[in-house]
Amino acid sequence: MNRMAAIFLALAAPLGVAAADAPPGNATELTAFADAFDAAQIxxxxxxxxxxxxxxxVFIDGDGVRHGKREFIAGWTGAGDEYDPVTLGDRVIVRLGDDAGLASAEAILSGRSAGKPFRTRIRFTDTFRRANGGWQAIHIQVTRMTLPESGGDPR
Structure with missing residues (x-):
């Protein structure tokens, strides 16, 4: 065996073990859950x-106030609220192990609340954990951002 082939095999062997230990589809599964979670909100x-x-x-809103599950769901399901379709920008999905991960992105939310139009730009991070065979959101942090002056989508 030539020297380069031996070096390649020595370097590749640990990668093969790590790949075999990782649950297949975990990142795909996490991304699919994050997509479904965002869609359920809208x-x-x-x-x-x-x-x-x-x-x-634990839900930290754009004003830095801590809320819980009830307030989070109520905020998305208000009777007088309608949301326009959302496009996520600068999205990052990170596995934090076999049973945890996060999704972070920037979005411009727009629609109508109590008949009045609204438009706001946010960056959010949703932290998920796997429990009882499925994923759940356990921590959500929202940061309000300045809308671009042109009114266009910054992404």
Whole structure:
């Protein structure tokens, strides 16, 4: 065996072990859950959110105020609220192990609340954990950002 082939095999062997230890589809599964979680919020799907949000959720809103599951779901399912479709920008999905991960992105939320139009730009981070065979949101942090002066999408 030539020297380069031996070096390659020596370096590749640990990578093969690490790949074999990782649960297949975990990142894909986490991304699919994050997508479904975002869609349930925009669709105002209270039943789905009830299942997708952990009872002990910590939700930090754009003003830095700590809330829980009830307030988070109520904020997305208000009777007088309608949301326009959302495009996520600068999205990052990070596995934090086999049973935890996070999704972070920037978005411009717009729609109508109590008949009045609204538009706000946020960056959020949703932290998820796997429990009882499924994923749930356990911590959500939202930061309000300045809207671009042109009114266009900054992404």
């Amino acid at each position: 669709a105002k799907d209270g039943a789905a959110l009830e299942h997708m949000v952990a009872d002990d959720l």
